[in-house]
Amino acid sequence: MSKKSVLSENTWGSLPFTIDGSEQWIRNFRDYSKLRLKDNHLTRPLWVCPDGYIYLELFTPVSKQALDFIVTIAEPVCRPELIHEYQVTVFSLYTAVSVGLTIDELLNNLNKFSKNVLPPKLKDAILNTASSFGKIKLVLRDNRYWIESFERKELDFLLTNQEIRNSRIHSNIWGSSSQMTENSQSGLNDYITISVPTSDFTFVFNANPEVPETDEAPISKLGLRNEKNKVTEVFSFEVQQEKIEELKREALQTMRRPLVMEYDFRKDNNSASLNCCIRSNIKIRYYQERALRRMFSNGRARSGIIVLPCGAGKTLTGIVAACTVRKSIFVLTTSAVAVEQWIKQFLDFTNISRSNLLSLTAEHKRDLWDEKEAGVLISTYTMMSYSRKHREHTERILNQIKQREWGLLIFDEVQFVPAPAFRRINETIRSHCKLGLTATLVREDDLIRDLQWLIGPKLYEANWLELQEKGFLAKVICKEIWCPMTAPFYREYLRSTTVKKRRLWSCNPVKLITCEYLLKFHESRGDKVIVFSDNLFALLHAAKLLNRPFIYGKVSSAERIIILNKFKNENTFNTIFLSKVGDNALDIPCANVVIQISFNFASRRQEAQRLGRILRPKSKADEHGFNAFFYSLVSKDTQEMVFADKRQQFIIDQGYAYNVTSSSDIVKDTSNLIYTRAHIQQELLQDIITSSEDVDEEEEINPTDLFTPNDESSIQTSVSQKKTGLAGLSGSLKKQLQYKHLLPPPEKPRKKAKPPTEQHPFFKKFFSSVK
Numbered sequence: 001m002s003k004k005s006v007l008s009e010n011t012w013g014s015l016p017f018t019i020d021g022s023e024q025w026i027r028n029f030r031d032y033s034k035l036r037l038k039d040n041h042l043t044r045p046l047w048v049c050p051d052g053y054i055y056l057e058l059f060t061p062v063s064k065q066a067l068d069f070i071v072t073i074a075e076p077v078c079r080p081e082l083i084h085e086y087q088v089t090v091f092s093l094y095t096a097v098s099v100g101l102t103i104d105e106l107l108n109n110l111n112k113f114s115k116n117v118l119p120p121k122l123k124d125a126i127l128n129t130a131s132s133f134g135k136i137k138l139v140l141r142d143n144r145y146w147i148e149s150f151e152r153k154e155l156d157f158l159l160t161n162q163e164i165r166n167s168r169i170h171s172n173i174w175g176s177s178s179q180m181t182e183n184s185q186s187g188l189n190d191y192i193t194i195s196v197p198t199s200d201f202t203f204v205f206n207a208n209p210e211v212p213e214t215d216e217a218p219i220s221k222l223g224l225r226n227e228k229n230k231v232t233e234v235f236s237f238e239v240q241q242e243k244i245e246e247l248k249r250e251a252l253q254t255m256r257r258p259l260v261m262e263y264d265f266r267k268d269n270n271s272a273s274l275n276c277c278i279r280s281n282i283k284i285r286y287y288q289e290r291a292l293r294r295m296f297s298n299g300r301a302r303s304g305i306i307v308l309p310c311g312a313g314k315t316l317t318g319i320v321a322a323c324t325v326r327k328s329i330f331v332l333t334t335s336a337v338a339v340e341q342w343i344k345q346f347l348d349f350t351n352i353s354r355s356n357l358l359s360l361t362a363e364h365k366r367d368l369w370d371e372k373e374a375g376v377l378i379s380t381y382t383m384m385s386y387s388r389k390h391r392e393h394t395e396r397i398l399n400q401i402k403q404r405e406w407g408l409l410i411f412d413e414v415q416f417v418p419a420p421a422f423r424r425i426n427e428t429i430r431s432h433c434k435l436g437l438t439a440t441l442v443r444e445d446d447l448i449r450d451l452q453w454l455i456g457p458k459l460y461e462a463n464w465l466e467l468q469e470k471g472f473l474a475k476v477i478c479k480e481i482w483c484p485m486t487a488p489f490y491r492e493y494l495r496s497t498t499v500k501k502r503r504l505w506s507c508n509p510v511k512l513i514t515c516e517y518l519l520k521f522h523e524s525r526g527d528k529v530i531v532f533s534d535n536l537f538a539l540l541h542a543a544k545l546l547n548r549p550f551i552y553g554k555v556s557s558a559e560r561i562i563i564l565n566k567f568k569n570e571n572t573f574n575t576i577f578l579s580k581v582g583d584n585a586l587d588i589p590c591a592n593v594v595i596q597i598s599f600n601f602a603s604r605r606q607e608a609q610r611l612g613r614i615l616r617p618k619s620k621a622d623e624h625g626f627n628a629f630f631y632s633l634v635s636k637d638t639q640e641m642v643f644a645d646k647r648q649q650f651i652i653d654q655g656y657a658y659n660v661t662s663s664s665d666i667v668k669d670t671s672n673l674i675y676t677r678a679h680i681q682q683e684l685l686q687d688i689i690t691s692s693e694d695v696d697e698e699e700e701i702n703p704t705d706l707f708t709p710n711d712e713s714s715i716q717t718s719v720s721q722k723k724t725g726l727a728g729l730s731g732s733l734k735k736q737l738q739y740k741h742l743l744p745p746p747e748k749p750r751k752k753a754k755p756p757t758e759q760h761p762f763f764k765k766f767f768s769s770v771k
Helices: 021-026 063-073 090-098 103-113 120-130 152-158 162-166 241-253 286-296 314-325 336-349 381-385 392-403 424-428 446-454 464-469 487-494 498-506 509-524 536-545 557-569 604-612 639-647 649-653 678-689 725-729 761-770
Strands: 046-048 053-057 075-078 083-087 137-141 144-149 192-197 231-239 304-307 329-333 357-360 376-380 405-412 430-438 458-461 476-483 529-533 575-578 593-598 628-635 658-662
Touching: 046 103, 053 063, 063 083, 063 090, 063 103, 075 458, 075 649, 090 103, 090 120, 090 458, 103 120, 137 241, 137 430, 144 152, 144 241, 152 231, 162 241, 231 241, 241 424, 241 446, 286 304, 286 314, 286 458, 314 329, 314 336, 314 405, 314 430, 329 336, 329 381, 336 357, 336 376, 376 381, 381 424, 476 509, 487 498, 487 678, 498 536, 498 593, 498 628, 498 639, 498 678, 509 529, 509 536, 509 593, 509 628, 509 678, 529 536, 536 575, 536 593, 536 678, 557 575, 593 604, 604 628, 604 639, 604 649, 628 639, 639 649
Parallel strands: 304 430, 304 458, 329 376, 329 405, 357 376, 405 430, 476 628, 476 658, 529 575, 529 593, 593 628
Antiparallel strands: 046 053, 053 083, 075 083, 137 144, 144 231, 192 231
């Protein structure tokens, strides 16, 4: 089967694998008029629809209890203030059942809160979908991957698939455990069998609800089997490491048997334990605890994804998970500065020894600790996915990483993992458990769905508005400001090429006047302002003319650090201009204003990341209670308005609203604004008209890494490659920018010059007479 990014079937029966808010606008008309209401429907909060959509009213007496239940069994689609929309999906059911909720409990609680009688179609879909969960497990033992099941027939069924059959390794030796007995003979359906206590291999999918209710699960009773004295047989076969991704995809999509990836770390005596504990003065917030409960609910570490807003403590959540597993930990993040931030957080939040906390970047390379010890290693995606030849020292460290057996592999900004350049990381690093962390689980292509088998299901997603109301996030106001194009700029816009059209709408004088006014207004209040511009032409022109510091791809690492430190610590240094290098791995808690004058087409991820720069809790607020301000400046009647509408969808789905206003309502006094001068506007227009058509001037040289200098990747080759950075790897430039390998055309053989011939006497006479 070919490696397609899109699932061959987007549904499992009548339920989708997962949901994406960007797909909602293309849904067909849905007729729910035949739903049968219950007699006391006014006091119940849920509308349960046949297609799996659930609508939650937040103004009933039991809405809070219903919300705690719904977030366990369904994925959020849209969460405004009073009514939430959810969708029951294959992966949401998988997550619900994996944390101990039985199907009977699920249906009973759904019926308890529903205004209408449960549709038989949905009930059958839930039963049919969940019946295949939890029967097969993927485990890592002695640096080898095995497929295990209690039932031989399940492995027989799995091996009817050609792809899975091709990934099998015929083994006769399991390992050194005395409990393991070999019962393997030649033949397709002969397996290694192990005699193990049932409690060592209990799937929570068939859990017996014996544990009292908790605050996190007030409706469902989560529990484990209590069969410690029973011994049973587990059937297994070994599979090839390099085919793990294809195997998991085939098991899920084709065979409809999602592979359980759990790690019984407490009973792993073969791996060294990590001396790392959370400091006693560190307090875990309630939503972080809920997320971690989903990961460790049955006493094992479950692979999956945790989604928390920017500034809500994703790093601390990952560190607590690492301290819970207490085996060797590998953290992958987006840039060298993010690596340093993770190291600082580990040292601040835990008692780990500095000798057991290592980083692997272009500037820092150290051999790993002894194999009999455990430690924490932090590196970048680009460092681990670089495919060309490394220096000898780097190559030795990478080989050490590949030979180790890691307890937990943490993916920071996990939405980048499905990118083709990073997918091989899953194949080369052996880990018992994987944890993905992100604030924006969105991509502009369909690769986001691949995370379900690359990492695991979404375990928890926090409610942004709820955290804002409880003071864990800043209270932000979002404004979209429409800026009409001036006549000369719009006239040129209508007849320009695509590249120059983007420069024209980015450098619209009305937009730059509005930006200048807002910048000076917030500086006068003592606010810290970030001005974002993807378009380098607009970024450099505005920053230089307004005499403000700027950071983009060509600014040196040392200069970037100086600028950011001044911005954080000096009261007279209140504004910086940033290109897309500032979208990720930028920790500036003091920033409370973002002005966006140019953006990366319709990227929802980028919009949310830029909003996240100002979401850290703030102390002071204005008269309306807002303490953070997000302005998106859009040139009216241009293609930019279409992009702006699409990129806001993710933030709107979190419950935020954009206040649309005109620039004329914002700018009150233009007397001292530089961009109001006619000659400045005319010079700007002429610069755009005469500028190069090369699109490379619009894109970053290396936007993936805010502080990483060139390492092995700087090696010059004869093949040139267009670089898109993390924005492109997250899918936002899929249609606008593609990789192209450009080889010089073969040289045509030059024709040999003919030797000069003597001119005919007649022509000599003719030309001499003309002269």
